[in-house]
Amino acid sequence: MAKNIQSLERAAAMLRLLAGGERRLGLSDIAATLGLAKGTAHGILRTLQSEGFVEQDPASGRYQLGAELLRLGNSYLDVHELRARALVWTDDLARSSGESVHLGVLHQRGVLIVHHVFRPDDSRQVLEVGAMQPLHSTGLGKVLCAYDPVAHSEALEGERKQFTPRTVVGAAAFEEVLDLVRARGWAADLEETWEGVTSVAAPIHDRRGLPVGAIAVTGAVERLCPSGELRPELVAAVRDCARAVSRDLGASRF
Missing domain, CATH: 1.10.10.10 (Winged helix-like DNA-binding domain superfamily/Winged helix DNA-binding domain)
Structure with missing residues (x-):
């Protein structure tokens, strides 16, 4: 032993x-x-x-x-409650959008995928629960950075890798992106992490009004942006899903 x-x-x-x-x-x-x-x-x-x-x-x-213990404890509780509350809503979002849905939380300077609903077709897919995504380039990460001060500081202090020609890496430019996310209430990843892949994400808040995660729809750019812009009904569906989960968590702002 x-x-x-x-x-x-x-x-x-x-x-x-x-x-x-x-x-x-x-x-x-x-x-x-x-x-x-x-x-x-x-x-x-x-x-x-x-x-x-x-x-x-x-x-x-x-x-x-110290405060870090409280944050870790709250993260543990939030993640388990978050997953339970999001199950039905994320399933509905995958069915209505026809695309994959990811639920992510802040973890170790990145986004940890804690729930993944497959695209509802017969294509071969890989379960991404437990995978990590970058904060600065993904829709999930940008949403967390825009609303969570810890995520924001970790993204600015950490390395912002250039994944594709579209990836925003400069600090000033990244702050402008986050300002736009806050103004809109949602974030997009337009081939900024993976070529040919696009996502749109919205924040989830708990009963304290704190950001505890984010929901994103992810898919091929030609399906999500057939005219060069994100489909507006898809953005609305993601935001509605995030609001529904937030309400179930006790958030009062929605």
Whole structure:
């Protein structure tokens, strides 16, 4: 049987300690409670602090749980509720549009596909649940960047790769794209990630009004843009689907 990694066990013990009892604890209290040398405890706390899992009060020097843990916890809950609420609506969208539908959430500087409804025909398709898409070039990613400050900062700080001649990579130009997304309420990927592939996406909000994901219809450019522009009824259908899921999640703005 493989041995557990001691440093991870100690870090987990620290997080549990900070999660219970007093709101803030000092280094000496943490080290004594866990039976660690102060130097060892300090090193673990500094690592947890750098990752956002622990915060140190500048006045007292005491430690408490960080905001990153809350974000991770909310993400876990949101994703499971999001998938459950979106099942019927995404199936309906795939049937009405005749195209593939993807449900995506922010994850590790990209878009994680958490649900995928196949295009309703007899063509051979690959399930993309678990796949990652870039933030800066996809419809799903642009929507998340436009409405989620964390996604926005991650896209600007990360590498914006030039996938096709249409990919927008400059910071100023990318900000203009996001302004347009906010003004419209939806985003498009017009062969910016894959040649010949187009998508249109809209944001999903939860009961707190926070963006928890996005829905997109994806397909061949000749089907989605037969006249060179996205079919308006397709844009409307995606937005209606996103609003329906948002309402089911308790959002009040729709």
